[in-house]
Amino acid sequence: MATRQELLKAREELHVAIHAAEEWQESYKASPSTFRRLLELEAALETATGEYLHELSTRAIKYVDWSRLPTQVKADAGPVLNNDDPVWAYEETLLTAAVIELITELIATGAIAGEYLYGIPMGFNTLDEAIMQAARLHTAEFVKGVTETTRKLIRESVAKSIALGENAHEATIRLMDVIDNPIRAELISQTEPVNAYQTGLKHFAKETGAKQKTWDGLKGACQLCSPLIGKTIDIDESFVLATGREIDRPAAHPRCRCSLIYIY
Incomplete structure (x- = not known):
């Protein structure tokens, strides 16, 4: 029987094959090597994000005070831990570790694509200081957005459980299903790579005048x-x-x- 990692790798290969056939603005495909790398990183980001959300689903149930489940939930209050609770800083650290290398390479790939498109060799790579700085800023923004959405989803899930009169066990199952959502990971992975790639392309453009x-x-x-x-x-x-x-x-x-x- 195939391991989870083997199945995830097979899914990444399928992702590349499927999305290579999609319609992209033609400049993405101008360099076959950078386009292929963009797709590979997109697939890897989907895996990394999906695995993070999968693991988060078991942690998220600890971020709710289930003894308060019968109470009404407001947008900024209720059984869910507050935004400033240390657990969210911990979650941001975990997600950053999962994606920062991929985002760094996506930004570098965009810069390298610029070299090909405009015929100006600059020698960009993932060790370029400006690329690494852009990746840190980009990753921080990405992680903040994902974490804010996660908190919102947890609050909404708990509120729905209260509205439906669910007990703690039923509410826990609902919450885990909401967080461990492959569709969310797919949506993130088919949006964020373009953001990062375009960040790298702009860096190339500014550096070259x-x-x-x-x-x-x-x-x-x-x-x-x-x-x-x-x-x-x-x-x-x-x-x-x-x-x-x-x-x-x-x-x-x-x-x-x-x-x-x-x-x-």
């Missing part, structure tokens, strides 16, 4: 991205989505496959 950037998307882009296609702004300006949210670069939404063209 680019002055502007143009949004480049697919012909069948979504309603959020299609208004941005062809829009050119200064390299440090932000694109404004139809929702009013400002972003520096793709991804504009989960599973976004848009990219940027840098102008010198």
Whole structure:
């Protein structure tokens, strides 16, 4: 019988094969080697995130005071441990350890792709100090977002259990299922790699003197991205989505496959 690690590795290989056939903005595929590496890192990030959430599901049940289950739960109160409880700093440390190397390599891959796209060799790699600094900042933002969502999901799960009149055992099962969610890991892994890759591509562009950037998307882009296609702004300006949210670069939404063209 195959081990869990062997099954996870097989799933990663399948992930690469499936998503390589998807429609991406063409610059991602311009360099077969960096595109292949992007997909491999995307698959690895899904595994790392999924395994973290799987293990978190058993820890999360300890972050609820089940003796208070019959009480009403407000958004910032109730049986769930407060945001400033040390357990959340511990969770952030665990998640950081699980993903920082992958995010560092994703950022480096974006910078290396820039070398190929624009024909300017810079010798970027994961040991470049600027790449490592960008990865630390990027990872911190990513981890904070995931942890905040986790706390929200725990509160919502407990609130639903109270509304349904579930006992502690039933509520515990519900909570574990909510946290150990492969769909969430998949969504994260198909969004965050583009964020990190584009961070690396922008680092390359700035280091090589680019002055502007143009949004480049697919012909069948979504309603959020299609208004941005062809829009050119200064390299440090932000694109404004139809929702009013400002972003520096793709991804504009989960599973976004848009990219940027840098102008010198």
